[in-house]
Structure formats: structure tokens, C-alpha cells
Amino acid sequence: MSHSSGINWIANKCISCQACLLVCPSEALHLFEGKLAFDGSKCDSALFCIQICFTEALEKIDFFGSSTE
């Protein structure tokens, strides 16, 4: 059974440093009017963005709604 995942962005933890945009290999993250925008259709679940974000503004979620970590 396949398992799909996505990214949850926590706005009040984000300082818009853009580190996550630079490490995303599939260009699934963009900055729009000062806020992070996530395109789930491009995400390959590399999860580099979660690893690089030192404010813990990004977290992995699955499409069933439960935490995976």
C-alpha cells in the first residue's frame, strides 16, 4: 500500500529565511508576498526542508491526518 505525505507550514514559527526553498529539489516551496507557499503536487517528500528549518516551522503530515514522527 502506498503512502503519500505532505508538509505543514506553521506561520507563526516562520521567519522567512528561505532556507527551505533553497534545499527543495522539486521547487515545491515558494515565497509569495512574504509568506511561504507549498505546492503539494510538486513535493517528492524529500523532506530536506524540514531538516534545514531551525525554527521548526515545517512538519511532515500524511494525507490521513495523523502525525508520522
Ligand code: SF4
Ligand atoms: S526554513 Fe523555516 S523559517 Fe526559513 S523560510 Fe522555510 S519554513 Fe520559514
